[in-house]
Amino acid sequence: MSTTTSHALPSGAQPAPRSSILVATSAVAAAGTMLMFGMLAMWLKFRDASSLRESARGKMIHDWLPADIKIPEVATNTMAITMVIACVMAQWAVYSTRRNDSSHATLALAITSVIGIAAINAQVAVYLQMNMGLIDGPYQTMFYAITGTMLALLVTGVAFSIVTMFRAVAGRLGDSSVMSAHALYWYFLTAVFVALWFVVYVQK
Amino acid sequence: MNTVNSTAAVGHASAPSALGTVANWITTTDHKKIGRLFVSASALWMLNIVGVGIALGIERIAPDTAIFNSNSVTQLFAMLRTGATFGVLLPLALGFGIAVVPTQVGSKSLSFARLAMFGFYAWLIASGLVIGSIVANGGPGGGNPQMVDLYLMGVGIGLVGVIAASVSLVTTVLTSRRTGLSLLEIPMFSWSVFVSAVSVVLTLPVLLGSLIYVAVDHHYGRLVFGGNEGIDMWLGWGFSQPQTFLYVIPAIGLLAELAPVTARIRQPLRGAMLVGVGLVSTAMFGTVTQTSHVFVWGGTLSDKIKSAIPYAWFNLLPVLGVVIVTLLALLAIQKGTTRLIAPLVPTFLGVGMIVVGMAGNAVQMIESAKLTGSVFEEAAVTYIAYGAMLCAWGAISYFGPALWGRKISDTSVIGIGALGMFATVLAAAPYYFAKDQVAGVVSDFDYSGPQTAFNTVVSAGHVLMALCLLSAIAVSAKSLSSGQTVSAEVWSDQ
Numbered sequence: 001m002s003t004t005t006s007h008a009l010p011s012g013a014q015p016a017p018r019s020s021i022l023v024a025t026s027a028v029a030a031a032g033t034m035l036m037f038g039m040l041a042m043w044l045k046f047r048d049a050s051s052l053r054e055s056a057r058g059k060m061i062h063d064w065l066p067a068d069i070k071i072p073e074v075a076t077n078t079m080a081i082t083m084v085i086a087c088v089m090a091q092w093a094v095y096s097t098r099r100n101d102s103s104h105a106t107l108a109l110a111i112t113s114v115i116g117i118a119a120i121n122a123q124v125a126v127y128l129q130m131n132m133g134l135i136d137g138p139y140q141t142m143f144y145a146i147t148g149t150m151l152a153l154l155v156t157g158v159a160f161s162i163v164t165m166f167r168a169v170a171g172r173l174g175d176s177s178v179m180s181a182h183a184l185y186w187y188f189l190t191a192v193f194v195a196l197w198f199v200v201y202v203q204k
Numbered sequence: 205m206n207t208v209n210s211t212a213a214v215g216h217a218s219a220p221s222a223l224g225t226v227a228n229w230i231t232t233t234d235h236k237k238i239g240r241l242f243v244s245a246s247a248l249w250m251l252n253i254v255g256v257g258i259a260l261g262i263e264r265i266a267p268d269t270a271i272f273n274s275n276s277v278t279q280l281f282a283m284l285r286t287g288a289t290f291g292v293l294l295p296l297a298l299g300f301g302i303a304v305v306p307t308q309v310g311s312k313s314l315s316f317a318r319l320a321m322f323g324f325y326a327w328l329i330a331s332g333l334v335i336g337s338i339v340a341n342g343g344p345g346g347g348n349p350q351m352v353d354l355y356l357m358g359v360g361i362g363l364v365g366v367i368a369a370s371v372s373l374v375t376t377v378l379t380s381r382r383t384g385l386s387l388l389e390i391p392m393f394s395w396s397v398f399v400s401a402v403s404v405v406l407t408l409p410v411l412l413g414s415l416i417y418v419a420v421d422h423h424y425g426r427l428v429f430g431g432n433e434g435i436d437m438w439l440g441w442g443f444s445q446p447q448t449f450l451y452v453i454p455a456i457g458l459l460a461e462l463a464p465v466t467a468r469i470r471q472p473l474r475g476a477m478l479v480g481v482g483l484v485s486t487a488m489f490g491t492v493t494q495t496s497h498v499f500v501w502g503g504t505l506s507d508k509i510k511s512a513i514p515y516a517w518f519n520l521l522p523v524l525g526v527v528i529v530t531l532l533a534l535l536a537i538q539k540g541t542t543r544l545i546a547p548l549v550p551t552f553l554g555v556g557m558i559v560v561g562m563a564g565n566a567v568q569m570i571e572s573a574k575l576t577g578s579v580f581e582e583a584a585v586t587y588i589a590y591g592a593m594l595c596a597w598g599a600i601s602y603f604g605p606a607l608w609g610r611k612i613s614d615t616s617v618i619g620i621g622a623l624g625m626f627a628t629v630l631a632a633a634p635y636y637f638a639k640d641q642v643a644g645v646v647s648d649f650d651y652s653g654p655q656t657a658f659n660t661v662v663s664a665g666h667v668l669m670a671l672c673l674l675s676a677i678a679v680s681a682k683s684l685s686s687g688q689t690v691s692a693e694v695w696s697d698q
Binding site: 019020023024027028030031032034035036037038039042046134135137138141142144145146148149 | 315316319367370371372374375378379380405406407408409410411412413414416417420421424425427428
């Protein structure tokens with residue numbers, strides 16, 4: 001039996017909200033950034049260590065990207081642009097969630113997922129168009145390793161988007177921190193992809 | 205007055221079956237159980253590396269002692285180094301952190317406990333793969349390519365698991381502290397675990413990235429990274445100094461925690477203590493360079509300064525951090541009304557061994573000392589690994605009563621701790637003087653000096669450490685089953 005008198009002290013102030021999912025996603029994003037930037041650093045190290053050769057335009061360049069391999073720049077540039085758009089969509093989902101707008105949040109997440117799948121598709125297209133073997137040389141081996149890791153990160157991003165979308169469909173919009181964490185993850189993916197795009201596809 | 209009758213109706217609860225108990229443990233989300241699983245499993249690795257230490261010591265006693273063939277020797281050295289860091293230091297730091305930190309910061313549970321449990325299983329599976337592959341002629345320098353692939357996969361899975369568990373710990377400290385407890389007010393042990401976990405989250409992914417390159421290259425073409433012989437060159441920094449300093453930060457934090465408890469006062473200059481623990485984490489910048497920073501006393505003054513700065517940054521700053529913590533701990537003990545508690549003994553001795561190992565590393569990095577390539581580095585790793593094991597024994601005796609409600613006898617704690625320190629000195633100190641003995645081999649060095657005596661003493665040290673380890677396991681098991689029960693207010697001293 002429980003008896004409570006009216007002299008009880010009032011409850012203390014509510015603790016400041018701390019979003020575990022947002023903090024955990026930040027930690028994962030930090031880890032992922034270190035992973036990709038570490039790989040990019042090794043890429044640059046090997047490229048810098050390669051010998052010099054004369055390019056078709058008569059300039060001396062590092063003999064890193066084999067002369068017979070062409071990077072499909074349309075596909076890679078499109079990937080970079082769509083990744084930025086994915087961030088806008090993910091942020092739209094956050095905005096909609098804060099306004100308790102389930103339908104727009106769901107739509108934004110669906111578009112994010114589709115963009116993610118499109119980016120994966122574009123990466124596969126890049127592999128097919130470059131048509132090079134993994135053991136053809138050091139460039140090829142390292143190219144597949146670094147872009148394959150990025151591809152794996154993209155797959156986790158799409159999975160995150162789909163899970164979050166199902167939460168939105170089910171109306172679980174009370175806690176916007178999941179949406180914020182999702183948006184943060186896509187910002188991270190875009191940042192590391194843009195770095196990879198610049199180093200691997202633009203600077204070559 | 206507020207009166208709450210909280211008497212609950214007692215049902216006919218029956219004791220869980222053995223199968224139920226096992227199921228409960230392997231699917232648990234209880235942070236105390238997850239932490240204990242990490243620590244218990246790491247004990248198997250400890251036995252493993254102590255056994256390897258004994259075997260290698262005996263092998264090196266005389267030139268005609270040939271227990272293993274030359275290929276096996278390479279594998280055993282790989283096992284020793286991988287085991288000391290990946291199998292012992294990392295899981296010990298994570299295990300005690302996961303078991304204790306939520307309680308210390310006033311949280312009911314660990315944030316993302318299932319993520320931490322995933323981390324444990326990933327690390328456990330990886331441990332099996334790493335041991336299995338090395339036994340089957342894999343590992344760095346291994347002769348069986350498929351087993352080398354398996355080794356690389358095992359290390360990769362383990363790294364993912366360790367990073368996952370660290371993310372869980374970082375999130376717990378940042379988001380699950382009780383109301384009003386700021387980050388700078390959390391207990392020193394939790395602070396050290398937090399610093400260590402952040403360091404792991406930021407550094408091990410870089411190792412994972414290198415490993416992906418090496419694994420892809422090894423599996424397919426072996427064109428870029430030197431095949432099996434290149435593994436140590438590209439991944440070795442993750443298993444040696446200064447990276448190992450990051451894994452022992454919780455051991456240093458434990459000393460910082462125990463000193464004011466022993467002295468029964470608030471820690472003087474607590475802010476400096478926080479900075480001291482943080483300074484050790486400067487070792488994480490070693491990830492950026494992934495190389496040894498040797499101090500060369502030559503050339504112009506500018507050359508000397510250019511050589512001295514990175515040397516001091518990577519080799520001396522972490523030592524300075526540990527020295528600050530140790531001095532402040534001694535200050536607390538000197539200022540307070542000291543009442544010696546048993547866990548302080550192995551912890552203090554363990555941190556002492558870690559300092560000797562870190563200082564040895566700093567000496568080794570001075571070029572004119574001419575120690576590179578000798579067994580000196582092996583001694584530094586032994587000091588650090590065995591020092592961390594002593595601190596783990598201190599942590600078990602200190603936190604054990606809070607985790608399973610029973611005490612470990614003070615005599616056992618102090619006795620095993622003192623014997624463990626003696627064993628560590630025997631197993632490591634001779635190699636600080638055996639600068640003529642080449643590292644990583646068992647026979648290709650000059651036996652005309654005191655090498656036989658050195659190797660005999662080292663073997664005896666490893667044997668003694670094995671005995672200490674078995675004793676610690678037996679005493680812990682006895683405490684679990686029939687140790688003296690403690691009061692509910694087990695944290696009263698803390």
